[in-house]
Amino acid sequence: MTAALRLPDKQDWTVDDLKLLPPDLFYELIDGRLILPSPTTFHQLLGVEIVLALRPGCPEGYVAVPDMSLDIDQCSEPRPDVAVIADSEMMRTPVPVDKAILVVEIVSPTSHFRDMHAKTKVYAAAGLKHYWVIDPTFSHGLVLTEFQPGGNGDYEIVSNTSEIFETDEPFPVKINLLALTALRNKYLAAQEES
DSSP states (O other): OOOOOOOOOOSSOOGGGGGGSOTTOOOEEETTEEEOOOOOHHHHHHHHHHHHHHGGGOOTTEEEEESOOEEOBTTBBOOOSEEEEEGGGTTOSSEEGGGEEEEEEEOOTTTHHIIIIIHHHHHHHTTOOOEEEEETTOTTOOEEEEEEEOTTSSEEEEEEESSEEEEOSSSOEEEEHHHHHHHHHHHHHHHHHO
16 A cells, blocks of 8 residues: 655745655656656657667767756756766766756656746756757657757757757767657557557
């Protein structure tokens, strides 16, 4: 039998408050808001596919990993779906954000605003130079949006595609969004048939 989780009645959480949580609880802290994500199986599989696409091009001393907490500040400890972090941080959690060279978030039905807006402000303020969001919720296919710091310190969208995403920044990467859309459509069709 599983006991119900009872969280303190709080509006503004801090990193220090996270010590009140059970050690095996998955959470994110974004601007003082505690988020308890519950991703779908496809969401998790998509994260694995992105890790596999990133690993071959990772620079020496870095590795792509799924579902890793990042230490940003007293009010934000996000848990991106994929991060490329320094090898020296593989045995630590949370990882200091300055040890990440890329963060990738995968949108879920309840996270669109958070991933496309709230987290862009948090990551940009933390100095993260490369932030990508993959949105699998569009009917025509998965869309990858690439953000980088702009002139005013906030992120700017530098590319957006639902086909083949290819870049050399922060290292050479090629992601076939058409193939990932076909995978999504396969699972949607299986769901409709059941």
